[in-house]
Amino acid sequence: MIVLGEDELQQAEKALAPLSPAAVKVYGCLFSINRGKALNLEVVADSWPDFSVLVCKPKVQVRFKHLTHTPHIPNRHTDNAARYTEVPYIYSVDINHLDAVTDLAAQHGVPARTQCVMHLLPLFSVPEDRIRPLQAEHAALVNSTWKYGGDHNSYNSVLGYISNHPSLCVMDEGGGGPLSWVLVYHHLALGLLYTLPQHRRKGYAKTLVSRMAGRLLELGYPVYCFVEEGNSASYGLFTSLGFTSSGCCD
Structure with missing residues (x-):
């Protein structure tokens, strides 16, 4: 995985615009980071500049017992499967990919439980x-x-x-x-x-x-x-x- 620098972060934000449901949280993180509002976060990509997966995570990982708390954000290509080395806690995942994430967790012996299901309600402005x-x-x-x-x-x-x-x-x-x-x-x-x-x-x-x-x-x-x-x-x-x-x- 590649840690994105300042220029890459700006390019990634532009690449995800206009906003789409599949990338709403990673776009929000990029928007905050690029404006100095989320200094404790970093973004990594599977490749650059032609990335398929972006992961937003804390710069310093916080450990709870034996689990690493690393939030992941859905990739921008919904037809590409994400590969994670550790996924003890996922903040959000498209419900269409929930079964795939659950199966991946089972393969690695990680217990999976859905805490809640939420509706995504974006507000789109008209030029x-x-x-x-x-x-x-x-x-x-x-x-x-x-x-x-x-x-x-x-x-x-x-x-x-x-x-x-x-x-x-x-x-x-x-x-x-x-x-x-x-x-x-x-x-x-x-x-x-x-x-x-x-x-x-x-x-x-x-x-x-x-x-x-x-x-x-x-x-x-x-x-x-x-x-x-x-x-x-x-x-x-x-x-x-x-x-x-x-x-x-x-």
Whole structure:
């Protein structure tokens, strides 16, 4: 294993960006080390610069009875198996690799026990240049995904919302079309919030609603929305941003 120096640590941080679930903890350690916030840690790699495994561990190992306390962090290539000489305590491991780690521990006579299972909840920021108003040419896409859309009349309604009121969308970073959007109805309620299925769970909708609400408040608009009964996802999103329920209406 190779102990990374200052330059290598900077390169490793860049190599792991953008952040991915498989490398979230090692990226966090690298980020801290490179800013002088974790001076008691060092990072070793299986090879350099084309590494497959990174291990973050204390510079001075602390021994408890006959076990070495050395935290390991998952490698950036989930299809590569990590080889460890001593693994008495692992802070975290992708649940998809838990069986492999348990088998490895058994091979070395090390007892294995899972203390708890946790959900990884990253917060992804959306670059400013990808958040833009919808344009008239996007009306067909919005209409095709709208629950109450799909015909010429609804298309004209969507086109009217885009042309006469504020709207926001997250654009595809590859120069394509909108991935997520929110509009304002003629009665000024927020609506038609939608994210393409393959781009969900990235925080796009929450980012757009937050931005749009702030913009409307600055313009002196009333800020409100309607959420269909039973739509717990949308209800949870809006209430998490401070919207409060005022009862039901038809």
